Amino acid sequence: MRRAVIVGAGVAGLTTALRLGRDGWDTVVVERAPARRTGGYVVNLIGPGYDAAERLGLLPALEARSVGPFTSVLVHPDGRPKLTVPAALTEIGRSVSVFRGDLEAVLHEAVRDHTDLRFGTTVEAGEGPEAVLSDGTTLAADLLVGADGVRSATRAAVFGDGHQVDLPYVIAAFPVADSAPHPQATTFIGPGRTAALIDLGPGRACAFFAYRCETPLEALRRGPVDALTEAFGDLGGGIPDALRHLGRDPAGAYFDAVSQVVMPRWSSGRTVLLGDAAWCVTVFAGHGAGLALAGADRLGTALREHGTDVTQALAQWETGLRPAVVRRQAQARRGMLQYAPPTRFHVWLGDLMIRAVTLPGVRGLVRRAAART
Numbered sequence: 001m002r003r004a005v006i007v008g009a010g011v012a013g014l015t016t017a018l019r020l021g022r023d024g025w026d027t028v029v030v031e032r033a034p035a036r037r038t039g040g041y042v043v044n045l046i047g048p049g050y051d052a053a054e055r056l057g058l059l060p061a062l063e064a065r066s067v068g069p070f071t072s073v074l075v076h077p078d079g080r081p082k083l084t085v086p087a088a089l090t091e092i093g094r095s096v097s098v099f100r101g102d103l104e105a106v107l108h109e110a111v112r113d114h115t116d117l118r119f120g121t122t123v124e125a126g127e128g129p130e131a132v133l134s135d136g137t138t139l140a141a142d143l144l145v146g147a148d149g150v151r152s153a154t155r156a157a158v159f160g161d162g163h164q165v166d167l168p169y170v171i172a173a174f175p176v177a178d179s180a181p182h183p184q185a186t187t188f189i190g191p192g193r194t195a196a197l198i199d200l201g202p203g204r205a206c207a208f209f210a211y212r213c214e215t216p217l218e219a220l221r222r223g224p225v226d227a228l229t230e231a232f233g234d235l236g237g238g239i240p241d242a243l244r245h246l247g248r249d250p251a252g253a254y255f256d257a258v259s260q261v262v263m264p265r266w267s268s269g270r271t272v273l274l275g276d277a278a279w280c281v282t283v284f285a286g287h288g289a290g291l292a293l294a295g296a297d298r299l300g301t302a303l304r305e306h307g308t309d310v311t312q313a314l315a316q317w318e319t320g321l322r323p324a325v326v327r328r329q330a331q332a333r334r335g336m337l338q339y340a341p342p343t344r345f346h347v348w349l350g351d352l353m354i355r356a357v358t359l360p361g362v363r364g365l366v367r368r369a370a371a372r373t
């Protein structure tokens with residue numbers, strides 16, 4: 001039986017374990033964190049990511065945890081509503097939205113009886129045919145999969161440094177107390193920044209912040225409470241409450257600089273990178289989880305087609321997937337303008353486009369365009 005050692009139990013790593021396990025691979029997943037992550041932010045699966053979830057048989061479990069369509073309210077800085085997009089208008093056919101923690105939970109549920117999942121463990125050395133783990137074991141490996149995220153240690157060890165392109169933005173996402181009478185998202189978009197509160201009921205409310213920042217590492221050093229208070233402390237509505245909530249558990253927040261990963265190749269010998277480790281497209285593209293699902297599914301297909309010729313399988317897999325990744329990375333560069341519009345004129349233009357979505361004639365066009373992505 002062939003064995004794959006997979007580094008990282010995020011969406012990319014767990015999907016790889018699921019897909020390869022179905023083809024009879026022995027899979028070992030090592031995860032640095034002591035336990036599975038929960039919560040997080042809402043991820044939308046559409047296009048290839050949705051198709052992959054369907055092929056992998058994950059849709060029933062994902063639908064059961066879907067956050068469903070919700071009303072979206074665009075607000076002024078003081079929290080007063082500017083315009084409302086009713087829930088029915090945000091439905092776009094073949095797509096599902098879930099908390100990232102729920103997506104990982106569904107994947108975990110699907111693989112846990114079939115894979116050797118080791119939390120609190122990492123790979124200390126390995127580039128096939130052996131992987132030395134931090135728990136003291138050495139495993140023979142036909143394939144080493146680096147699915148260890150945007151700051152991948154596997155990437156650094158095998159491909160060297162210099163593939164991470166840091167962008168002048170900081171993002172944060174964290175749980176908050178629910179308060180809305182019905183599921184809704186409240187979003188403020190101003191020059192250089194976005195603040196959103198997604199309130200889907202008890203235990204399902206989170207805040208999301210994105211802003212342009214010329215010194216993101218300095219912001220990370222200061223921590224989420226100081227950095228976000230400085231960038232968003234002037235806003236009204238539910239934002240002050242959200243920042244107070246953050247102050248009670250800053251360690252539970254997702255708070256990071258935004259970086260893309262751009263590599264000329266995703267594999268070397270029997271080591272392959274997958275997901276954010278290989279091609280992080282960033283939140284501004286909104287397809288990172290989808291690409292991780294699709295990438296792992298297609299990797300399984302290529303490995304099955306090429307039998308023991310792993311090199312050929314990896315080459316074919318990469319050729320097939322790269323155009324989608326290049327497209328999403330370009331989309332992310334446009335997405336920055338939506339999350340952090342450079343000027344008031346760009347904000348006005350964005351408002352106009354959102355307003356257009358509420359018009360009956362334009363609505364159908366937008367839905368069809370979204371379904372094609």
Ligand SMILES: Cc1cc2nc3c(=O)[nH]c(=O)nc-3n(C[C@H](O)[C@H](O)[C@H](O)COP(=O)(O)OP(=O)(O)OC[C@H]3O[C@@H](n4cnc5c(N)ncnc54)[C@H](O)[C@@H]3O)c2cc1C
Nearest residue numbers: 008010011012032043044122149275276286287288289290
């Ligand atoms: C706010 C936000 C909103 C988003 N919205 C969407 C969306 O709507 N749609 C969408 O498709 N995508 C979205 N994304 C992107 C998506 O969440 C990511 O692209 C995706 O989760 C990446 O998965 P991954 O498994 O590649 O990496 P990660 O999720 O980073 O997982 C990597 C795992 O590896 C572990 N690890 C790291 N280093 C090591 C090591 N040395 N040894 C062992 N384990 C290690 C980590 O602990 C982690 O568990 C969003 C992202 C953000 C931040």
